[in-house]
Amino acid sequence: MNRDDEKRNRLGQRMMLRYPTSTRINHWTMALSFILLALSGLAFFHPPFFFLSHTLGGPVWARILHPFIGVLFFLLFALMAVSHAGNNLPIRNDVRWMKQIKDVLANRDEKVPPIGKYNPGQKLVFWLLVLCVPTLLITGVLMWRPWFAGYFPVTVVRIASLLHALAAFGAIVTIVIHIYAAIWVKGSFGAMIRGFVTHAWAKHHHPLWYDDTIKRERPRPDAKTPIKRDDPVA
Template sequence: MNNPDNADRDVTKDSIVRYNAAERINHWVVAITFVILALSGLALFHPALFWLSFVLGGGPWTRILHPFIGLVMFVCFALLTLRFWRHNLISKNDVAWLENVGDVISNREENLPPVGRYNGGQKLLFWVMIACMAGLLLSGIVIWRAWFSWLFPIFVIRLAVVLHALCGFGLIVGIIVHIYAAIWVQGTVGAMTRGTVSRAWARKHHAEWYRNMTGE
């Protein structure tokens, strides 16, 4: 639940603040580093995709910079996790929302239970992304040749490579779903660009959060 004092400052006659400036900057740093890492990671994954290494200036620079940029993304994502994990705890209404996802797809939101700041699908994706991020960090450390890989036997490194690829694939799919959903639900992208949503948007898509913010 949001702090009532903060809610008073975040609610106006026409809009509600969904993300402040620091949260939006943090989000976009994660987004930009993700794109760079996805392209450079695919370049390292298969020779047919090596041309994607142009994003970091070629093969040698890609091998050097990829893990460091990965650390930047992980730290920024960890900050978002610390900020929003409480809003992503699964509730009974979220389970009911997921069980009736057909109504979501058919745009029959009036048949769904009211949800908080995030719906069941967003919360599920949040925890999947945390798992993928953790897997990428741990496996990435193992295969980081310049610093750590010499500490591990070869079979551990091979397993780490597989885990890194699987987590990377899972994160890419998750981000694609995230982007599609943001575009699909009109008004969502604006929340992460200008920081606010209309009261009507909040009341329709996140009724419980709307009540917490407005007291209505």
Template sequence: MSGSRDILPDDEIHRGPPITVGRYGPGKRLNHWITASCLILLALSGLSLFHPSLFFLTGLFGGGQNTRMLHPWIGVVLFLSFFILFAQLWRANLPTRADVQWTSQIGDFIAGHEERLPELGKYNAGQKLIFWGMAFFIIVLIATGLLVWDQYFGETTPIDLRRAAILIHSISAVLILLLFILHVYAAIWTRGTLRAMTRGTVTGGWAWRHHRKWLKELAGRGRIDPAE
């Protein structure tokens, strides 16, 4: 059943008062912030190498040579960090029929009429789109990045392949940056969401409004901390 894959080890209702719901444990939050930090550092270092007018950004990394050396290694850390998260969260991000209905009624979500939307599990269709989009573009970026990593693979990559890899790498970098901006905007726009990645919990009201099916599943499975 789709509901069962929404329940992860850190998910638990805390009686309070006030009632809160565990959403992410310390390990997932640490991975999330490492991934986010790497994306920001890669954006800054990548832009500094992309065009001469942005070369001044290399000063943030100790100069051009350091930037060129650090950029691919930060990419490796991003890849490892994100795919630890991926291994833990991919099942909860599989599409469901409710996602199709949610997407068709996206106007109600934007207008704040979530009572008209189907009850959702741990993630909505928008969150799942960002998750799978991030996974896809990170794979593309690491693959194309390795092809143009001069220190290790420069001599073994044909020039035509290198040119294609640089073009695909650049386009993918722009697209993942747009996804990242969308992710940050959505987290800020939906009040109470950032708390999940800072404290690890959300309020009971937030869970009831945005992910009611997930909350009901937790209650139905007895995922409630013992009364004191």
């Protein structure tokens, strides 16, 4: 039997792996750097938010560190985006799932079309970030003084700073929605903290991903205890 399937939670439910350790470390480092970037960025954006510059040790340090943390954030995001892109491609059932959002919200599972590892809302968040994060990097480099800004005409730097603010606004709103959804769907925080979800959670929220994972983890011919599709503890 697969090592991950042997894991059970306190209630004896079988657990399955959703995020390996490397993905979780990447995600939480990215989340922390995003929070620092958002707070220090708001401090530069408008005087009432100036006090937020203290999150990075005051205005001078905030100005120095913000772009470096931005580059780190971009690299971490790029790693995550590359490994998650496949699971965020739209599938036919996504449209039906969206149309039946009332059944989804009312937990009427029998009526809801099965979806894969991510639901259409999560996919939308993913692609919005794929749009905003590279925009933030490119426009950030264009206005990064004293290293790069001097190489570009002042109009380019001005347009870059406008686009930077728009992309930052888009990313912050998207991440607030992302956090709200993570709190709202019970069990998803556990997935990103401990890495595991119960079989029941996976079947309920992401049935096609559940089926695929179970198929992939079907016992090898030499395994002694086969995994049953409808194991009562799942």
